[in-house]
Amino acid sequence: MFDRTIFSEEHEIFRKTVARFVEEEMVPYHEQWEEDGIVPQSLWLKAGEAGLLCLTVPEAYGGPGGDRLHAIVVIEEMAKKNITGPGFYLHSDIVASYLINYGTEEQKKKWLPKCVSGEVILSVGMTEPGGGSDLANIKTTAIRDGDEYVINGQKTFISNGHNAGLTVLAVKTDPSLGAKGVSLILVENDRPGFTKGRNLKKVGMKAQDTAELFFDNVRVPASNVLGEEGKGFIILMKQLEWERMIIAAHCTATAEAALEWTIDYANQRMVFGKPVSDFQNTRFKLAEVKTSLTVGRIFVDRCLDALMKGELDNATASMAKLWGSELLGKVVDECVQLHGGYGFMWEYPIARAYADARVRRIAGGSSEVMKTIISRTMFPKESR
Amino acid sequence: MYINRTVFSEEHEAYRDTVARFMDEELVPSHAQWEKEGIVPREAWKKAGDVGILLPAIPDKYGAPGGDRLFSSIVIEEQAKRGLSGPGFTLHSDIVAPYILAYGTEEQKQAFLPKMAAGEMIGAIAMTEPGTGSDLQSVKTTAIREGDEYVINGQKTFITNGINSDLVILVTKTAPDLGAKGISLILVEATREGFTKGRNLDKIGMKAQDTAELFFDNVRVPVTNLLGKEGTGFYMLMQELAWERMQIAIGGIASAESIIEETATYTKERKVFGQPIAGFQNTRFKLAELKTQVQIGRVFVDKCLELIMKKELDASTAAMAKMWCSDLNCKVIDECLQLHGGYGYMWEYRVARAYADARVSRIYGGSNEIMKELVARTFD
Numbered sequence: 193m194f195d196r197t198i199f200s201e202e203h204e205i206f207r208k209t210v211a212r213f214v215e216e217e218m219v220p221y222h223e224q225w226e227e228d229g230i231v232p233q234s235l236w237l238k239a240g241e242a243g244l245l246c247l248t249v250p251e252a253y254g255g256p257g258g259d260r261l262h263a264i265v266v267i268e269e270m271a272k273k274n275i276t277g278p279g280f281y282l283h284s285d286i287v288a289s290y291l292i293n294y295g296t297e298e299q300k301k302k303w304l305p306k307c308v309s310g311e312v313i314l315s316v317g318m319t320e321p322g323g324g325s326d327l328a329n330i331k332t333t334a335i336r337d338g339d340e341y342v343i344n345g346q347k348t349f350i351s352n353g354h355n356a357g358l359t360v361l362a363v364k365t366d367p368s369l370g371a372k373g374v375s376l377i378l379v380e381n382d383r384p385g386f387t388k389g390r391n392l393k394k395v396g397m398k399a400q401d402t403a404e405l406f407f408d409n410v411r412v413p414a415s416n417v418l419g420e421e422g423k424g425f426i427i428l429m430k431q432l433e434w435e436r437m438i439i440a441a442h443c444t445a446t447a448e449a450a451l452e453w454t455i456d457y458a459n460q461r462m463v464f465g466k467p468v469s470d471f472q473n474t475r476f477k478l479a480e481v482k483t484s485l486t487v488g489r490i491f492v493d494r495c496l497d498a499l500m501k502g503e504l505d506n507a508t509a510s511m512a513k514l515w516g517s518e519l520l521g522k523v524v525d526e527c528v529q530l531h532g533g534y535g536f537m538w539e540y541p542i543a544r545a546y547a548d549a550r551v552r553r554i555a556g557g558s559s560e561v562m563k564t565i566i567s568r569t570m571f572p573k574e575s576r
Numbered sequence: 577m578y579i580n581r582t583v584f585s586e587e588h589e590a591y592r593d594t595v596a597r598f599m600d601e602e603l604v605p606s607h608a609q610w611e612k613e614g615i616v617p618r619e620a621w622k623k624a625g626d627v628g629i630l631l632p633a634i635p636d637k638y639g640a641p642g643g644d645r646l647f648s649s650i651v652i653e654e655q656a657k658r659g660l661s662g663p664g665f666t667l668h669s670d671i672v673a674p675y676i677l678a679y680g681t682e683e684q685k686q687a688f689l690p691k692m693a694a695g696e697m698i699g700a701i702a703m704t705e706p707g708t709g710s711d712l713q714s715v716k717t718t719a720i721r722e723g724d725e726y727v728i729n730g731q732k733t734f735i736t737n738g739i740n741s742d743l744v745i746l747v748t749k750t751a752p753d754l755g756a757k758g759i760s761l762i763l764v765e766a767t768r769e770g771f772t773k774g775r776n777l778d779k780i781g782m783k784a785q786d787t788a789e790l791f792f793d794n795v796r797v798p799v800t801n802l803l804g805k806e807g808t809g810f811y812m813l814m815q816e817l818a819w820e821r822m823q824i825a826i827g828g829i830a831s832a833e834s835i836i837e838e839t840a841t842y843t844k845e846r847k848v849f850g851q852p853i854a855g856f857q858n859t860r861f862k863l864a865e866l867k868t869q870v871q872i873g874r875v876f877v878d879k880c881l882e883l884i885m886k887k888e889l890d891a892s893t894a895a896m897a898k899m900w901c902s903d904l905n906c907k908v909i910d911e912c913l914q915l916h917g918g919y920g921y922m923w924e925y926r927v928a929r930a931y932a933d934a935r936v937s938r939i940y941g942g943s944n945e946i947m948k949e950l951v952a953r954t955f956d
Contacts, residue, residue: 479951
């Protein structure tokens with residue numbers, strides 16, 4: 193089999209720390225969090241203390257000063273144990289990165305140390321009831337009024353929505369423009385007029401809080417704009433390769449774990465007087481799964497390697513996201529089948545993984561959006 | 577694409593240019609004719625030998641190019657890209673010749689390798705019998721020692737390069753009462769009395785490749801024709817399975833890449849309902865899915881090639897590559913044929929021939945079911 197080659201010894205040492213934390217602080221409580229529909233902030237604070245949050249935040253802002261592979265280690269170790277509740281990577285690797293890259297010195301000093309410690313949880317408000325991937329047509333507005341913006345509108349499907357202490361909000365500062373009218377604005381929880389709606393019920397990801405957000409004449413100072421006015425769209429596009437690789441890496445690690453659970457189960461569970469794993473169908477199905485996962489693992493690591501060198505392009509990252517999420521969907525489906533009735537029972541991790549996996553083909557750019565991006569490499573004109 | 581291939585050196589790429597030019601000039605124009613004839617003429621083999629396309633990975637002291645397995649991979653890729661399924665170069669160069677190199681006596685090497693490199697002598701390997709496919713242990717062909725000779729009796733089938741072959745590595749039982757341990761490999765020249773070639777078999781695809789039945793009726797060969805030691809045939813056949821299976825994976829992925837490219841071009845040109853086929857979202861999405869899978873397969877195959885060069889590729893990973901790439905190639909060709917519409921069913925279109933040619937790649941070299949069995953053993 194293949195040895196993975198992208199991680200250094202230091203990453204592997206860090207992996208052990210993460211694995212221990214996941215085992216001790218997350219695994220025993222995850223079921224409760226699923227019932228609660230949310231992960232308590234106390235967990236975030238512990239994770240911050242253990243150094244699991246915001247791995248790429250520089251030391252100057254209280255961060256560990258790690259790299260994206262450290263972030264991948266956290267993602268993988270949580271995926272292995274089916275821990276989908278804590279929205280760490282959205283906080284650490286997506287939203288905090290916007291602050292690192294586009295925040296003013298003042299914004300960074302104010303927020304990043306608290307993000308690292310888990311005191312402030314981040315979310316990003318993009319999707320609206322009327323628009324998913326089509327960011328250029330959002331309806332939420334932030335109209336300049338003296339030294340303030342006045343925000344009106346509504347967001348939905350917002351991960352970490354209830355827990356979030358700070359929301360990076362995608363708004364139109366110039367509603368007459370399309371993409372060029374989009375800006376990002378930092379909105380604190382305590383701004384009058386900002387309310388959070390229902391904690392949305394979902395097919396899976398039960399422990400993750402997913403919220404509706406409402407903005408009714410919310411006033412924030414003009415200094416809360418992130419980056420420049422009108423640059424929101426560009427900022428959100430800048431690290432798409434990375435965001436897609438996060439999902440690809442998560443999916444691959446989850447699918448690998450699902451295969452392990454299923455091999456164990458098939459070896460133990462007896463049917464017609466012999467283990468499930470003795471039937472040729474089981475062996476062949478799992479051989480197919482293992483083959484696809486091996487191929488996928490090599491690809492994801494190759495992409496991560498390219499990402500670290502700054503060489504990964506959007507289309508290739510889209511391939512990784514598309515294929516990784518589609519493969520995960522197939523793998524958990526086959527694995528549920530091999531578990532029989534137990535595979536349908538929530539107490540089995542494969543059942544939860546099955547429910548959790550479905551959104552991977554939708555969130556972070558749907559499979560259809562990925563195909564559109566990939567097809568542009570072959571059909572530059574026809575795809576517009 | 578956007579992930580650059582990194583396995584080949586500049587020297588390899590220069591060799592690729594030579595191979596590509598030779599194929600475009602000497603093979604592509606005649607391939608349709610060879611399909612009608614069911615065989616590739618010996619002159620094509622000699623020309624290939626002249627330009628250094630045969631036995632790429634055999635040392636130059638035997639008159640061969642003296643390259644490495646990446647040179648062989650280049651020949652496989654360039655042939656697959658062009659759909660040149662007729663010339664059985666790879667079997668000759670990268671399966672038959674390596675047995676002689678690895679297990680032959682110096683005398684055997686001198687006698688056969690230079691001629692094989694020159695294309696004067698065409699090699700084949702005869703394993704399958706009418707009653708046995710992948711189950712080698714139960715071969716029925718016998719080679720019974722009589723003084724300084726073996727007397728061979730039996731029958732083989734599905735033998736690639738069978739009609740053209742001048743030299744056959746024959747899988748026999750020298751001890752018929754034993755299983756795997758009774759198997760020996762014997763070199764049989766086509767000129768031996770009692771060795772006859774049967775029909776050139778009609779196949780779904782690979783129309784220009786001669787695939788024969790072989791008959792052995794009291795064929796006598798000197799004991800010096802034994803390859804390696806008596807009773808070690810099975811062992812020898814197992815040694816290079818990883819590389820032999822990679823050859824199928826390499827060809828499969830190169831074929832799939834070229835078919836996608838060709839189909840993208842076709843769909844831009846061909847119009848239906850007043851717009852190019854590429855104007856339909858279904859076309860673009862299908863090709864995006866296929867391109868994604870092929871890109872992923874490409875990275876995997878190249879990683880396996882890296883391991884081949886370091887002699888680190890294990891059997892189950894090679895089995896994965898063989899299975900995955902042959903399955904993928906067939907899927908890609910099937911979808912691309914669909915995007916060609918009726919033209920995709922016409923033999924003059926590359927995709928039609930590729931469709932027919934590719935089917936066997938899921939069967940030979942160890943069927944994909946055998947590959948799954950090999951992968952599944954890693955669970956035990």
